[in-house]
Amino acid sequence: MCALNRRTFVKKTALGTAATSILTSCSEEESQLNENSPVSGPDINWRITSSFPPSLDMLFGAADLLAERVETLTGGHFKIRVFSAGEIVPALQVMDAVQSGTVHAGHTSDYYYIGKNSALAFGTSIPFGFNSRQQTAWLTQGGGQELLREVYSDFGIINFPFVNTGAQFGGWFREPVGSLSDLKGLRMRIPGLAGEIMSRLGVTVQVLGAADIYPALERGAIDATEWVGPYDDEKLGFHEIAKNYYIPGWWEPGPSTALQINREAWEELPETYQEVLASACSEVNLLTLAKYDAQNPRALMRLVEDHDVKVREFPTDILDEAWEQSNSYLEEQSSENSSFQKIYESWKIFRQESFPYFAGNESVYGQFAFPKL
Numbered sequence: 001m002c003a004l005n006r007r008t009f010v011k012k013t014a015l016g017t018a019a020t021s022i023l024t025s026c027s028e029e030e031s032q033l034n035e036n037s038p039v040s041g042p043d044i045n046w047r048i049t050s051s052f053p054p055s056l057d058m059l060f061g062a063a064d065l066l067a068e069r070v071e072t073l074t075g076g077h078f079k080i081r082v083f084s085a086g087e088i089v090p091a092l093q094v095m096d097a098v099q100s101g102t103v104h105a106g107h108t109s110d111y112y113y114i115g116k117n118s119a120l121a122f123g124t125s126i127p128f129g130f131n132s133r134q135q136t137a138w139l140t141q142g143g144g145q146e147l148l149r150e151v152y153s154d155f156g157i158i159n160f161p162f163v164n165t166g167a168q169f170g171g172w173f174r175e176p177v178g179s180l181s182d183l184k185g186l187r188m189r190i191p192g193l194a195g196e197i198m199s200r201l202g203v204t205v206q207v208l209g210a211a212d213i214y215p216a217l218e219r220g221a222i223d224a225t226e227w228v229g230p231y232d233d234e235k236l237g238f239h240e241i242a243k244n245y246y247i248p249g250w251w252e253p254g255p256s257t258a259l260q261i262n263r264e265a266w267e268e269l270p271e272t273y274q275e276v277l278a279s280a281c282s283e284v285n286l287l288t289l290a291k292y293d294a295q296n297p298r299a300l301m302r303l304v305e306d307h308d309v310k311v312r313e314f315p316t317d318i319l320d321e322a323w324e325q326s327n328s329y330l331e332e333q334s335s336e337n338s339s340f341q342k343i344y345e346s347w348k349i350f351r352q353e354s355f356p357y358f359a360g361n362e363s364v365y366g367q368f369a370f371p372k373l
Contacts, residue, residue, distance in 0.1 A: 038075030041270045046080045046104040048259075051091040051112065053211050054084050056232050058295075059257070062163045062288050063107045066259070069280040070273075078273050080105075091209030095260055099155045104265040107162060110148075110258045111192030112207075118333050119151050119340040121193045122347055123159065125255035127326035129347070132164045132254035132289060134354050139256065142350045147343045158266050160281045162259040163288045166296070170246035170314055171226030172217070172238040177246065180317045189213055189225040193329065194251030200325045201318070210236065217241050226251075230299035231292060239307045246312050250322060256285075 048067070052059040060082075067080035083103070085091035094106035095113045110123030122144065130138060138144040139161050152159045171190070177183065184202035195205040206222055214237055216222045224242065226249065227233050239245075259281055266274065303309040330348075334341035 038073055038077075041074065041077050041273060044078045044269070044273065046078075046265070047083060047088070048080055048105045048107060049083045049085075049088045049094055049097055049103045050106070051085050051094050051108040051209065053086075055235055056210060057235075058288055058291055059107075059163065059165075059228070059232065060084060062257075062284050065287070066162075066277075066280050066284050069283060070276055073276045073280065074273060078269075078276065082107075085209055085211065091211070092207065095155070095157070098157055098260045098262050101262050101264065103262075105259060105261040107257060107259055109191070109255070110159070114192060116155065117151055117339060118193075118337055119343050120148070122343045123148050123161070123256060123258050124192060125252040126330070126347065127194055127197055127251040128253070128323055129351065130254050130354070131358070132166045134350075134358070135164060135254040135256055136161065136285075137354070138347065138350045143346050144343070144350075147346055151339050151343075152260070153263070156263045157260050158263050159261070160259045160278060161256045161285060162281055163257045163285055165228050165232075165252075165255060165257075166289055166292045167229070167254060168226070168249035168252040169229050169233070170249045171224055172233070172242035173224040173244040173246060174217075174242045175223070176244050176310075176312060177315065177318070179315050180321055183318065186224060187222045189216065189222050190251070192251065193326075194226075196329055197251065197322055197325050200329070201321060214238065214241075229292065229296050230303055231295040234299045234303055239303050239309050243307075243309055244312055245303065245309050246314055248314070250314070250319060 048063050050060050050063050054060050063080075063082040067082055070078050070080055085094075088103060089097045091108075092112050094108040095116070097103045098106045111121040111125070114121050123139075125135070129135070139148075145159075145161065148159060171188070173186075175182075177186075180201065183198070185204060186202070187204045187206065188198060189206045189208045190198050190203070191207045195207060199205045206216070208216060208222075208225075210227070213222075213225050213227065217225055217238060218241055225238060227236060227238070229249075233239070233245075261277075269277070300311070304311065330344055334344050
């Protein structure tokens with residue numbers, strides 16, 4: 001390989017398709033990863049199972065895009081077949097399938113598996129945590145990824161941050177929520193640590209895969225649900241039943257999904273294939289977040305103008321109590337789980353450094369320039 005070594009390549013390709021222009025500076029025979037001179041190596045076929053249905057073209061489609069990029073960059077030698085939720089295992093059993101070797105890898109959300117270890121929640125999002133840029137910065141530059149891999153090693157898995165959706169919405173409610181007392185006894189689909197906090201606020205929490213949410217909302221088994229944001233939520237049709245759409249999604253201000261890879265399968269890959277896969281994850285993450293940022297505003301406009309959806313803000317007493325309960329929960333988990341504590345200390349320091357900065361220049365600009373929804 002030319003002076004652009006493999007480590008540099010992986011970092012550079014975090015910029016996505018810029019990889020091709022970078023590599024063209026190398027001679028054709030030196031550059032193995034240029035699309036016109038793909039990696040040569042053994043033929044390998046993988047299966048990836050997703051927690052998401054094909055109807056969610058951005059979330060599910062991210063794994064398809066990953067497969068396309070990996071196949072292209074390896075000249076067709078490394079092929080990945082993607083299976084949707086329910087084809088091999090249910091949506092919330094992806095990690096089990098990866099751990100057992102039923103599949104080589106899975107696209108899912110880390111926080112679906114806090115029952116295995118609560119520290120996994122940091123891979124997705126923590127209530128009142130990072131926005132998308134901060135999450136990516138902490139994972140890739142603040143040591144978060146290395147700490148999470150220590151947890152995943154107990155399960156024979158290596159993980160990569162895969163798709164960040166940007167700030168999520170606070171969910172769909174059949175009836176308006178006027179105060180904290182209105183949450184008492186409310187039945188809501190909400191996973192991860194957010195479910196733990198909502199439970200403390202009096203909510204009856206359920207965890208459901210995407211395909212099961214609409215039927216539960218339609219038949220009245222739940223009163224409210226959160227999912228992602230306008231683009232995905234519109235596709236799932238929640239606005240047909242619940243008209244009150246709340247902001248902010250304080251539990252997921254910038255969540256990442258994960259590509260979980262069976263460690264034995266990963267270690268059997270040639271090094272160049274490992275590099276291609278890692279680079280493709282970064283490219284897909286960048287592109288998918290850009291798609292969400294482009295499509296969410298348009299989808300929200302449709303929901304409001306065409307479907308009479310009301311965008312509402314959570315009352316202050318709910319946010320205040322959620323803030324208190326969230327921070328209390330984090331401290332409690334730290335005292336009970338050493339791996340949680342180790343990651344939490346890194347996360348907390350990064351938050352203390354990052355939040356004041358983001359509250360400055362960019363926040364002041366946004367308060368002036370961005371109109372309210």
